[in-house]
Amino acid sequence: MKDMIRKATSHVNQNEGLIFEKSSPGKAAWKLPPLDVPDVDTAKLLGSAERKSLGHMPEVSEIEIIRHFTRLSTWNYAIDLGMYPLGSCTMKYNPRVNEVVSRLDGLANGHPYQPEKISQGALRIIKTLSECLIEITGMDAITLQPAAGAHGELTGLLLVRAYLQSRGHPRKKILIPDSAHGTNPATAATAGYAVEHLKSNAQGMVDIAALAAQMNEDVAALMLTNPNTLGVFEQEIAKIAEIMHAKGGLLYMDGANMNALVGKVRPGDFGDDVMHLNLHKTFSTPHGGGGPGSGPVAVKKMLEPFLPKPVLITKSDGTLGFDYNRPQSVGRVRAFYGNFGMFVRALAYTLANGPDGLRQTTEDAVLNANYIRKGLDGTYDLPYPTPSMHEVVFSDKLQAKKGVRTMDIAKRLIDYGFHPYTTAFPLIVPGALMIEPTESESKEEMDLFIGAMRSIAEEVEEDPEMVLAAPHTTRVSRLDEVAAARKPVLRWKPA
Amino acid sequence: MRYLPKSPADREAILKAIGARSIDDLFAPIPAEYRLNRDLKVPRQMAESEIVDWFRERSRENGDGYATFLGAGAYYHYRPVIIDSLISRGEFLTAYTPYQAEISQGTLQSIFEFQSMICELTGMEVANASMYDGSTAAVEAVMMAARLTGRRSVVTARSVHPEYREVLATYALHQGMPLAEAGFSSSGRVNLKELEQKITDQTACVLIQSPNFFGTIEDVAATAEIAHKHGAMLVVSIAEAVSLGIVEPPRQADIIAMEAQSFGVPLGFGGPYCGVIATREKNVRQMPGRLVGQTVDRNGKRGFVLTLATREQHIRREKATSNICTNQALIALMANIFMTIYGKVGLRELAKQNLAKAAYAAQQFGKHGQVLFSAAARFNEFVIQTSEDPYAINNRLLGHKIVGGFPLKKFYPELGNAALWCCTEMTSRSSIDTVAGLLAESERSVKSSKETDVEEVTR
Numbered sequence: 001m002k003d004m005i006r007k008a009t010s011h012v013n014q015n016e017g018l019i020f021e022k023s024s025p026g027k028a029a030w031k032l033p034p035l036d037v038p039d040v041d042t043a044k045l046l047g048s049a050e051r052k053s054l055g056h057m058p059e060v061s062e063i064e065i066i067r068h069f070t071r072l073s074t075w076n077y078a079i080d081l082g083m084y085p086l087g088s089c090t091m092k093y094n095p096r097v098n099e100v101v102s103r104l105d106g107l108a109n110g111h112p113y114q115p116e117k118i119s120q121g122a123l124r125i126i127k128t129l130s131e132c133l134i135e136i137t138g139m140d141a142i143t144l145q146p147a148a149g150a151h152g153e154l155t156g157l158l159l160v161r162a163y164l165q166s167r168g169h170p171r172k173k174i175l176i177p178d179s180a181h182g183t184n185p186a187t188a189a190t191a192g193y194a195v196e197h198l199k200s201n202a203q204g205m206v207d208i209a210a211l212a213a214q215m216n217e218d219v220a221a222l223m224l225t226n227p228n229t230l231g232v233f234e235q236e237i238a239k240i241a242e243i244m245h246a247k248g249g250l251l252y253m254d255g256a257n258m259n260a261l262v263g264k265v266r267p268g269d270f271g272d273d274v275m276h277l278n279l280h281k282t283f284s285t286p287h288g289g290g291g292p293g294s295g296p297v298a299v300k301k302m303l304e305p306f307l308p309k310p311v312l313i314t315k316s317d318g319t320l321g322f323d324y325n326r327p328q329s330v331g332r333v334r335a336f337y338g339n340f341g342m343f344v345r346a347l348a349y350t351l352a353n354g355p356d357g358l359r360q361t362t363e364d365a366v367l368n369a370n371y372i373r374k375g376l377d378g379t380y381d382l383p384y385p386t387p388s389m390h391e392v393v394f395s396d397k398l399q400a401k402k403g404v405r406t407m408d409i410a411k412r413l414i415d416y417g418f419h420p421y422t423t424a425f426p427l428i429v430p431g432a433l434m435i436e437p438t439e440s441e442s443k444e445e446m447d448l449f450i451g452a453m454r455s456i457a458e459e460v461e462e463d464p465e466m467v468l469a470a471p472h473t474t475r476v477s478r479l480d481e482v483a484a485a486r487k488p489v490l491r492w493k494p495a
Numbered sequence: 496m497r498y499l500p501k502s503p504a505d506r507e508a509i510l511k512a513i514g515a516r517s518i519d520d521l522f523a524p525i526p527a528e529y530r531l532n533r534d535l536k537v538p539r540q541m542a543e544s545e546i547v548d549w550f551r552e553r554s555r556e557n558g559d560g561y562a563t564f565l566g567a568g569a570y571y572h573y574r575p576v577i578i579d580s581l582i583s584r585g586e587f588l589t590a591y592t593p594y595q596a597e598i599s600q601g602t603l604q605s606i607f608e609f610q611s612m613i614c615e616l617t618g619m620e621v622a623n624a625s626m627y628d629g630s631t632a633a634v635e636a637v638m639m640a641a642r643l644t645g646r647r648s649v650v651t652a653r654s655v656h657p658e659y660r661e662v663l664a665t666y667a668l669h670q671g672m673p674l675a676e677a678g679f680s681s682s683g684r685v686n687l688k689e690l691e692q693k694i695t696d697q698t699a700c701v702l703i704q705s706p707n708f709f710g711t712i713e714d715v716a717a718t719a720e721i722a723h724k725h726g727a728m729l730v731v732s733i734a735e736a737v738s739l740g741i742v743e744p745p746r747q748a749d750i751i752a753m754e755a756q757s758f759g760v761p762l763g764f765g766g767p768y769c770g771v772i773a774t775r776e777k778n779v780r781q782m783p784g785r786l787v788g789q790t791v792d793r794n795g796k797r798g799f800v801l802t803l804a805t806r807e808q809h810i811r812r813e814k815a816t817s818n819i820c821t822n823q824a825l826i827a828l829m830a831n832i833f834m835t836i837y838g839k840v841g842l843r844e845l846a847k848q849n850l851a852k853a854a855y856a857a858q859q860f861g862k863h864g865q866v867l868f869s870a871a872a873r874f875n876e877f878v879i880q881t882s883e884d885p886y887a888i889n890n891r892l893l894g895h896k897i898v899g900g901f902p903l904k905k906f907y908p909e910l911g912n913a914a915l916w917c918c919t920e921m922t923s924r925s926s927i928d929t930v931a932g933l934l935a936e937s938e939r940s941v942k943s944s945k946e947t948d949v950e951e952v953t954r
Contacts, residue, residue, distance in 0.1 A: 019608050019835055030575070030841035035848055036924040037855035042741060045850060046872045049712045051743045055615040057839035065835055066577060072601035073586035080585030093498050094589050097543050103579070103761075106554030111565045112765030114558045114898050115889065121557030122764045125550075132537045147627035147766065148821040150808070161669065186808035186818035192669035195813045233524040263535050264522055270529045280821065288582075288825025289602040290592035290785065291625070292767035308665075331665035335568060335630035335658040336765025344550065351549065354540025357496035363518045364499055364506075370521055371509045387524050411597070420595050425809075442500035443509060474597040476798040481596075484790035484802040488779065490621045491611040 004455040007082065007448045008417025010473055016071040020492050023058035029065055056494055075475055076289070077419045083445050085372075087391045087422035087434025088181065088229055090259045090281035092365075095352060098284065098345035107344055112336040116321045122340065123320035126312055129347040130296075136358070137255075137275060138268025139298035143307045145338040149256060150183040152276030152295025153223070155308060157191035158330040159274055159299060160221045160250050162306040166328065171220035171249070177206055179230060179426040184223045184254060193220060200428055204230040204384040208239055215247050221274075225254040226267070229426040229434070230384055231369060231391035233260070241271025250274060258282040259438065260366060260390035263359030274299045279339075283346035294342035308333050364439035365390045368446060372437055375450035379457045383429050390438075396431035399457065402464040406431045409456055411478065412470035416452035496540070557764075562926045563898040564856075566876045566917025567708070568629065568656050568734045569765065570757045572845075573921055578759045578832045582825055592785070592821070596800045602824065603799035606787040609831040616739045616834070616842075617753070618746040619773035623784040625827040626819065629754025630662040632770030633702065633732040635783045635817055636752035637663060639772070640700035640728040641672060642781045642816070643749075648673040649700055650693045650727075652685035654707035656734055657906035663702070673697075683711035683868025683878070687721060694725045704732040705745055709915065710853075710876025711868050712742055719747035736830075737919075738874040740837075740846025750774045759833030760826055769826040780806060783817030845920060849875040852918035856927045860916065863934035867913055876917045878903065878910075881934065882941040885914035888933065895929055 042050050060068075077084070084091035102108065110122050130142050146152040161170045174188040177198045185195045198214060201207040206224065215222075222244050227233045234240060244251045253267050253275035259282045261267070267275050279285045279294035299307065309329040310322035322337075353361060366389050373382070373392040380394035396406040410420030410433075422434035437446060459467050471477065501509075506518075515521055522530065541549070563571055582588060586601060593599030593606075606624045613622035626632040637649050649667065651660055653676050660676075667674050677690040685703055694701065701722040705713035715731060722729040728749040733739070736757040745751060755769040756762075774782060780803065788802035808815040837845055853875040857866050860879045867878040879900065881888060889899035900916035907913070918927070 016604075018604070018611075020611070023838070028838070028841060029577075029836045030838070030845070032841075032844055032848055032920060035851055037851055037927070040847070040851045040854050042847060042850065045854060046712070046742065049743050049872045051739070051741050051843075054740070054839045054842060055618075057612060057615050057842065058835055059838045059840060060835065062577060062836070065832065066581070068835075069581040069587075069605065069832065070584065072604055073581070073584045074601065075598075075604075076586040076590045076601035077595070077598035078586045079589035084589075084591070086591060089591055091589075091591060095498060097546055099583065099588075101547060101550035102763075104550055104554035104559075106557035106559030107550070108761040108763055109559075109571065110557045110764040111563050111571065111762050111898065112569050113565050113567055113901055114561070114563065115893065118556075118558040118561065118893065118898070119764070121553035121555065124556070125553055128538075135536050147631065147823075148819075150818045150820045151627060151631070154818060158665065158669065182807075182809040182812045182815070183818050183820050185813035186811070186815040189813040189815075190666070190670070190818045192671065235524055235526065237529075238526065263531065265525050265529050265531055269531075270526075286588045286825065287591040287821075289587055289590045289599075289606075289828065290824035291821040292627075292823045292826055293821040294767075331668075332630075332658060332661040333665055334628060334662060334766075335656065338765070339767040340764040341761070341767050348546050348550065351538055351541045351546050352498070352543070353496060355534035355537055357498075357540050358535060358537070360496050360499060363521075364501060366521045367506065367509055367513075367518065370513045370515070374513045387521070389521075389524070410595070414595065414598055419598065439499055443505045445500075471597050475600060476597055476792040476796055477794060479596045479792050479798045479800045480790045481800050481802065484788040484800050485805075488786075488802055489789040490607075490779070490786055490802075491614045492607070 004451065005416050013074050013475065014071045016068060018492050019058050019060060019068055020056060022060050022064055025059055027059045027061050029060060029062040082417060083437060083441050083449055084419040085421045085435045085437050087436040088256055090436060090438055092284055092438040093440040094284055094286040095349060098348045101348050102341050102344040120320060123312060125343055125347055127320060129343050132350050133277060133296055133298060136262055137298040138266025140301040141304040141307060142296055142298045144296045144343055145308045145334050146295040146297060147334050147339050148291065148293035149276060149278040149295045150187055151333060152297045153183055153187040153254065154190055155297045155333050156252055156274045156276055157187060159303045159306045160252065161191060162330045163303050164220055172218045173220065175214060175219055175222040177224065179228050179428045180223065180225060181229065181256060203386045204232050205234050206240055208236050211240060212243050215243050215249060217247060219249045221250040221252045223252045223254060225256055227257045227260045227389040230393045231388045232386045233389050237270045256281060257390060260362065262362045263355065264362050274303055279342045279346040284349040285342045285345040292339050292342060294339040306330050361439045368437040368439060368441055371446055372435055372450065376453055379454050380433060391434060391436035393429055394433040395429050396433065399460045400431060402460050404460045404464050404467050406433050408468050408470065412456050412467045413452060414471040415473045418449055418452060561896050561898050564900050564916045565898055567901040567915055569762050570735055570919060571762055571921050572737060572757050572919050574759050574761065575836050578829050581832055582828050587828060593801060596798065600798060603787050605828055605831055607789060607799050609827050610787060612834045613771055613773055616744065617751045617773045618744040619751055620776040621779050622771055622773035623782055623786050625822040625824065626770030626772060626784055627823060628766065628768040628770045629732060629734050630659040632752040632772050633659050634663045634666045636730045636750040636772050637700055637702055638670065639781050639783060640730055640750060643778055644699045644728060646697050646699035647671065648695065648697045649702060650675045650677055650690060650698055652677050652703045654679045654683065654685055654709060655702060655704040655732060656708050659732060682871040683709040684713050684871050685718065687717055691721050694727055698725060698727040700728040700730045702730045702732065704734060706735055706738050706874045709868050709878050710873040712872045712874065715745040716747050735874060737846050737849060740842035741850060742874055755830040758830035760829050767823055767826050769823045769830050781816055784819055784822055848920040852922050853877060856916060856918045859927055859931040860934055863938040875919060876915055878913050878915055880911065880913045881937060883912065883937045885912055888937050891933055892930065897926055897930060
């Protein structure tokens with residue numbers, strides 16, 4: 001099937017050891033200016049607190065560092081190289097103007113404690129982004145303090161807890177659908193709540209009868225991802241909100257999949273009380289190999305008094321400032337004000353789009369997922385026929401007959417020049433292939449992807465062993481993860 | 496929209512292939528009454544040049560061109576240019592979590608090197624791939640100590656960053672973890688006597704910071720001895736990572752929670768920064784966050800993978816060690832490159848310049864104010880008590896394009912007019928001398944107004 005691999009070709013890449021293996025005494029990549037104050041006697045100043053040795057820290061030159069990290073970088077796949085259809089991760093284009101504006105001197109070098117009167121630029125950015133996000137979500141207030149999605153979830157549940165506490169009792173449980181991301185139950189536990197799982201119905205949606213049966217005065221909130229992790233919009237959302245509210249509970253929305261909704265529908269309009277956004281998903285800030293993220297939390301009016309402090313306000317003289325006097329606040333969830341650099345990028349993205357661009361983006365994201373679905377339906381098993389929004393979930397049921405599982409197909413996809421989709425998630429689909437193309441893919445790139453996936457399905461029939469041994473074109477073949485966990489080697493040590 | 500790679504004809508072709516009449520068909524699952532039938536009220540679509548102009552204006556309004564004496568958990572150090580050259584490579588910038596190891600070896604090996612260097616610098620045996628920041632890392636370290644000891648309460652030094660303590664209070668409240676605090680002595684270090692009194696048989700750990708919020712280096716050995724005597728762990732937070740170049744690391748700690756912002760990460764008005772947790776090997780299975788380990792592929796070739804994932808939320812769900820998922824990989828890469836650039840010799844020299852600048856400034860400022868906590872060694876921060884309100888002094892300094900020290904009364908009202916000043920290798924002698932001059936003026940004017948008052952009273 002090798003002639004089917006149209007996107008990728010093999011090319012030479014460089015070997016590179018660990019940086020420690022290039023080190024030798026006397027090499028240096030640094031130069032300090034002459035000291036313009038009197039030199040000091042470190043022994044006298046520090047006494048026994050003086051450090052004697054920096055161990056095995058490396059000593060290398062600048063060109064070696066450039067080559068080291070450049071070589072390492074060529075071993076990575078990235079959005080800049082091609083389609084990266086990791087479901088629920090929203091791997092969209094990361095605009096370069098975002099990077100430029102976040103590095104402007106006043107923004108990059110602004111100290112979080114500098115006086116407010118010389119911080120008006122940063123505060124204006126926070127305010128403008130806040131206003132945009134409130135409008136996009138249809139909520140009433142927002143905090144940008146949480147550092148990532150899971151941190152936003154925690155903040156959201158702390159708000160729920162504080163609100164319910166103010167009305168008498170924080171309650172005991174959080175309801176979480178069995179299709180949820182693992183952070184949801186982990187977050188509920190961190191917020192001091194017990195987790196109760198909610199089974200999905202045959203369409204992959206919340207089972208309304210089950211919800212009604214499980215909802216009672218012990219339940220603080222339902223954490224719902226909408227569209228859910230199958231990429232399915234919860235059509236009974238009004239009913240869901242009604243059931244929660246009737247018994248005094250709240251509806252928390254995990255905004256991981258907001259890329260399916262921006263400009264088309266607002267969670268605040270369909271009964272959501274509190275939600276987080278992932279600026280590194282929906283709002284294009286770079287994933288950077290696993291962070292930084294940013295997880296703003298938007299809320300309805302009744303939760304506003306409990307937002308983490310400080311809260312941005314417009315003062316009587318028209319300037320912006322922080323209000324620390326928030327007696328009902330849940331407190332702080334992070335030092336300073338959050339991942340400000342990500343606010344700059346997310347706002348640059350929003351300004352580059354405007355209302356028309358944001359809507360077109362959402363439409364294209366949904367259009368792309370449905371194109372992939374159409375192209376692969378039949379070749380791969382589609383466990384839930386419910387309409388897809390921004391992502392589509394297949395299963396490996398057809399290929400499993402030949403002993404080939406979702407992870408094997410994923411590894412073979414690497415040979416075709418693509419990053420794999422999300423494997424084995426959501427848990428309600430055994431052997432899941434969760435595919436989210438985002439709006440950033442052209443028709444040509446998607447045609448290549450569909451062609452690759454169909455070709456792999458043929459390979460599974462003709463030569464399953466070859467697929468099981470994939471990838472065949474990478475620097476390293478499949479790595480021994482069991483050995484890595486059994487006898488962990490977590491750092492370099494001199495031989 | 497310039498980021499979208501489809502022509503109107505492509506969209507039509509795709510709709511046709513799907514069998515949809517219009518894009519609205521695809522949004523039919525959303526109940527009609529909730530669909531938004533208007534434009535979002537956000538600013539109109541802007542050209543790239545307009546976006547750059549808008550942010551340039553905001554940058555100018557944001558302290559651009561000021562020298563700063565602020566530290567207090569966020570430090571202004573020089574960032575060698577190759578950090579941004581390298582992290583801007585799309586293969587680092589636009590990759591995600593290295594779940595697919597075969598095409599993520601670049602990220603994985605760099606994290607492995609990061610973990611290794613953090614171990615070298617902290618004297619610990621293992622370090623994770625990063626946490627959100629120093630404050631949340633400290634809190635996660637405390638919760639880790641609670642799991643390891645099976646105890647619930649925490650004793651925190653008041654010389655730990657006040658905002659770190661606020662974050663701990665937020666988390667602890669809902670974890671059912673009672674908190675106690677121990678004050679500081681005249682040396683600025685934690686009051687060990689009070690600390691010991693606060694420890695009970697339910698104390699999971701003692702949390703200190705070193706250098707602490709006042710810039711003072713804590714007596715880690717003595718603190719560890721007290722904690723360990725009572726079966727509690729010692730968690731040490733490090734907010735100024737450059738101190739590790741010349742200050743002995745807290746090797747007696749059980750867990751170290753660091754903020755690595757000083758290692759090449761821009762101040763960025765408070766974030767994103769880079770937390771990290773380091774500990775002993777025996778504690779690793781209770782450690783939160785991602786970890787990279789070395790292994791081999793099918794041909795015996797060295798490679799790296801995410802490992803010990805059974806601690807994490809995507810496997811363990813509500814029984815995970817933490818709910819953390821995304822960490823700060825790109826920021827950890829900045830720190831990694833910074834540590835590689837300065838290395839074994841440069842990091843010490845860099846730290847020594849910080850030490851010298853702060854020593855000179857403390858000496859100059861001390862002529863016109865009182866240096867507090869001078870009995871204990873410090874790194875690049877010090878506390879000066881002035882007769883005049885530090886906010887008033889800082890206001891005048893702004894006129895000289897200088898941002899003065901951090902007034903401590905916001906968090907420590909008992910310290911009156913004390914302010915926390917920081918000097919790094921970026922602080923010039925001339926700005927130190929300018930501040931010293933203004934402090935002298937401040938001292939004179941307060942003295943003369945007092946004399947006037949006295950005269951008036953006598954009259």
